[in-house]
Amino acid sequence: MHINGVEIEDTFAEAFGMWGSRLIVTGDDLGWARTAAEAATGFATSIIGCGCEAGTNDLASGEQTPDGRPGVAALVFTTSRKNMEAALLQRVGQAVMTCATSACYNGLAADEKVRIGGKLRYFGDGFQRSKLLDGRRLWRVPVMDGEFVVEESFGVARAVGGGNFFMMARSLSAALAAARAAVAAMRAVPGAIMPFPGGVVRSGSKISSRYKGQNVSSNTPYCPTLRGQEDSSLKEGENAVLEIVVDGLSEAAVAEAMRVGIAAACLPGVTRISAGNYGGSLGQFHFALRDLVST
């Protein structure tokens, strides 16, 4: 199968069950809201080294923030509910509360919840106040620019992490152009984020290493500089590979993000679109590339 002359390989991306939360971060203007959300989702590229994966997402079309101010959604993914509580406490406490004019609300209706504002409120040193509005408890923590408003609890729900696809290209510039186009399209999908810098990862990994104690190492079959030294998965004329990893609040969100991303990435200079998997035996979710793009 080809799109615009780009081969779509007959393979699938293998993704895993995770836990997801959605925060709505607001500020006096969109700039401050985005600053707070990006700070909270910074250094959250991979569960392995960061404890969570996170990214920002525009609000859904027509979605109002609880306080009516400009806002941005921040999606956070972890491997367990308990890890989510730890991650949100750190990130809301250190990155959102510290950001001028910010406020933080739950953006995910879910049965399971983790207490975040209910713990961060102690920063108020006894002067915190709460309001119960429409069944949601809001904490008002005194800070130097007024008050930091944070919701008592945040919803946590089962989610999907690790959707992915590779873009093989004749040149790095062609790979970058494809990646930029793909990420721009994928960012418009509600409930999905690309946790790596700029939404793109260049240091794809394999789960083995020649060094003791090192669990993962560079994805050598896809490194163009190693062609000739190692078994290569690259074809003749392929000189750069970039990967996009997708986490989503639902299987449908990941599938939709991959679909629009692949379609946007099929640009001149791109030779193939492929995906990473472990033979299908590890991940609960399989996203067949050809099925995605033919829907």
Add this chain to the structure above:
Amino acid sequence: MGCIACAALVFDGASVTLTRKESSSIPVEADSICPDRFVGCGQTEIAELPAYYGRRKVTLGDLFEVDGYGADNVIVSGDLKAVKKIGQGMTHGRITVTGDVGPHLGASMSGGEIVAEGAAGDWVGAHMSGGRIVVKGDAGHFVGAAYSGETRGMRGGTIIVGGNAGREVGGRMRRGLIVVLGDTGEFAGAGMLAGSVFVGGRLGGRPGAGMKRGTIVAFGEAPELLPTFRYACSYRPVFLSCYLQSLAATGLVESSALPDGEFRLYVGDMNSGGRGEVLIRDQSE
């Protein structure tokens, strides 16, 4: 004074209509006019529910024409100025009062909605713990307040008054929201323990006297506060924007009736711990 958007009432399914047979100034106690009491009752059973006419025990059928059946939608019409306790203790359903109504409307209710198209007497929503009361006209004294001798008044829910309200709105309230789009009498929020009172018009004198916690917001004219309140700062409270968004979403309050903006924050009452707050909107904006 602001206004309540006149959202048409939509009734699904069956409803009961009670129409007062005659006008009288003799007080009627009609706490049996309550969806909870109508559950499983036909027209005859509803007509046999008890009421007091003065000190005389009567039935609803003696005082009202009863039409229809079902518990979810109750419509009460006629001269109700002397009819007390409509919707007292209700937990679900909806009561619509087509004109003015007497005291204790929705007192101690915990769920459902009451809409009074006209004015209401004293003690609207006293001790209520949930649900919503909308009074499109004026309300009397002690809206959402605690009865004499009780330590806590309203504990939850929302009361919206489209007109003016009398003295001690939210007196000793513990939780919930009272919105008065018009003016209030003296001692709004007196002895408040928590909760919120929003006043769109002129806030009466001595607001928050003895309040321990809670929030009184004056969107319009405000009196000089008691000397036991201290000025803290001028700021734009984000939590208040959340309330205003929520109220706007109900379609019952126009955003111009309770405008957002910069507020002067006063904390008090220092005689009672000083954890309460009175926010007064900066009229220069």
